[in-house]
Amino acid sequence: MENPVAIDLLDFLNASPTAFHAVDEAKKRLRSAGYTQLSERDDWKLEAGKKYYFTRNHSTIVAFAVGKKYVAGNGIFIIGAHTDSPCLKLKPITKVTKGGYLEVGVQPYGGGLWHTWFDRDLTIAGRVIIREKKDGSESYSHRLIRIEEPIMRIPTLAIHLDREVNEGFKVNKQTHLAPVLATSVKAELDKLTTGNGFTGTGLGDGKKIEGNTKTNEKHHPLLLQLISAQLGCEPDDICDFELQACDTQKSIVAGALKEFIFSGRLDNLCMSFCSLKALIDSTSSESSLQEETGVRMVALFDHEEVGSDSAQGAGSPVTLDALSRITSSFSSDTKLLPKAIQNSYLVSADMAHALHPNYMDKHEENHQPKLHGGLVIKHNANQRYATNAVTAFLFREIAAKHNLPVQDFVIRSDMLCGSTIGPILASGVGIRTVDVGTPQLSMHSIREMCAVDDVKHSYEHFVAFFQEFSHLDAKLAVDV
Template sequence: MNNEKGIKIKMSENNNDYINRSKELINFIKESPTAFHVVNNFSKMLEKSGFQKINEKDKWKLKTGGRYYVTRNDSSVIAFTMPNKQNFYNFQIAAAHSDSPSFKIKENPGMIEDNNYVTLNVEKYGGMLMAPWLDRPLSVAGRVIVREDSGLKPVLVNVDRDLCVIPNLAIHMNRDVNNGIKYNPQKDMIPLFGEIASKDKFEKIIAMEAGTDADSIVSADLFLYNREVGKIWGADNEFMSAPRLDDVMCAFSCIKALTDNKENSKSVNVCAIFDNEEVGSTTKQGADSSFLYDVLSRISMCMGKDSEDFIRACASSFMLSADNAHAVHPNYKEKADPTNRPYMNKGIVIKYNANQKYTTDAISASIFKEICKKVGVEVQSYVNRSDIPGGSTLGNISNSHVSLNTVDIGLAQLAMHSPYETAGVKDTEYMIKAVKKFYETAIMADEEGIYRLIG
């Protein structure tokens, strides 16, 4: 292929496969500006692959060989495939999260400034890099509750146009800005929406997107999102940048692996995508809720297992906790651990932490390494520098409700929690291959504690 200057770039067919998969992810992200849209689009993918939606409020009647999914709060989803045998051995679970750091629109958001501008009152959702939100085209998406004759109806909305910007202060008015600035989210991060004539238009625009009038909207969960679309770039097209790679990249990979996979004859294969990981997971739809336990226990009951059988199945189960990892930064190499230095396009990252912010141990790491080896996917290690505390993820949180052998994994990326993140163009396909093989593999331990990987 040629770039703009006519330089020929040699690209293998395999590289094109990676690029096509990355483009598929970029398109999914473009159509999924909030966790509600992520789960809605996953639901469409699942139904296209023969999964049947079930409701937590209904009595479940699961069949061997069946494919099912259930949502909670429209922002979390658990999908699973039943084996052909009723007496299944265990659960094999891949988990990720649907949310990303953003700014949530507050109630009564419209503010008039200097009798000329209309701005929107927002608050931080999650721990984000604030500076990259400035001077970008932004819009608003989320969920509104509409009053209808039949009751209160949730409706997804996405104002699919450039709607607002958070403008920087000119350097002439802050000559010291390049020496560092501390951002105040109530002052510095307020988006400009319009001029004074637009003071009553925000609610009308949202209502128009919902197909109703402003008086019929009872409440809303709305967020700012970055309108810039994802790009594939680099000297040999080796990188991709897009909004919300953390953690849609892993969530998309896990869902794709499940939908592409045939049932495991010994295991119930499960994909759990939780909301609210970026704010601690302590919600009814987060990893620190009963959602996973409720679904697994109901599967067990539907297959005729008693309470002890369920505990035995969990004790034999395995989970991949998939959330992106930090790549070594080319400009800040010293921020990485001296001996564990993951890079983009170099394989899936296994994450370790002595204080159990990550759940990986020798057993879970060795099992995952063997699975990756079977499909020729390389693995890398991530450990925080000992003098730099790191974050945590959903693996250890969900394990407080359902105790499972778990390995924390992710894909290496730069600029985590920026509204425009960077990752390797090969890594989505690596994750799909590894998770698909995980779903195909029966992980069994004998009485001597020796693990056998069958499949």
């Protein structure tokens, strides 16, 4: 029997080619579950027993449910994840013409395995700012876009022209990664570059699109017409965009025994999905918040892959702002915010490295996370992860109560350790933190893999965390 949680994850992944789309999909699910949207530009009037969410930059989203017995100063129990993944983002000027080809200028975002982007069927997705005119007045709108058809590709060089390639292929991120959009000969024949109209495969039904005769020096007119056709506007109505190259292959359940998920962006949309679904399901019934004394929260941040230093990253004040505004909505006493922070707890959820059968020596002998083995608790003595004995115990105790598997991971002492949002929030906010993640292979590849069982384990662990943490935490005293 298929795992319904994993199938739901596939739907989330396939709807979320970019961080903007992931937030949009999260918004749809939260609205359907009765969550009310807030704006950071407005005053908040919150009520105990109610559910809310807000977005920042449409690439970060924070959702929370206030317990019926919550009072200012009580804890806020958070699962944090991130919406972004390594990718190729389009440059501000994308127009590249070389050797009779129309190429698209891109720049690497994050630490991707860039050799995996070659020979893939690629498209574009992201957001576009367009100009709109209505009743003689001009306004601007923020629109999401995703062209479903493969419209470009990064071809590899034939082995006959690089006989040493199998001895080691070093990707030049400036010269090797520009995707091919079209040939200039074909573009000339179809009069694409003059904007006289064209029929293209990227336009769905082959409908002829009348282009604007104004020349755009920054982007190929073909690219602009593909975008405008998708949005139903004129090319000249496009004011700006933030787009990225995306693989067109869908996320699937696969493997000989259907035990794996093959997908792009598992890091970290898998954790984003599991935490979001756990929050929604743990607050879905009328009685779910009746005995809750705290606030249950999910915070999904942008820009983790590049260090989180942005207005919408985990390094921004967004988390502290949310905690402050929630606390002040129930009391004007400013002394209660530090108390609330010390009563709070963060699960920093980011995918973990599963043991690779072909590279066994890359893992420390006693810390080899396995697929199907459940969530991985990450440790690092140098604080690249924020886990300590107290935070690990609390998270592990919840698993034990529900008979859920848990694993431990430390990097080999002779290797450098990566990091995530956990230490950033722990040091920036002062909140107790445990770093965890679902084990996966092919991390930062254009096509990653994890186990179906671990998606279910992660979701169930997060649900149990939301339902039981406030009660469990009351049993443990540390700073007394």
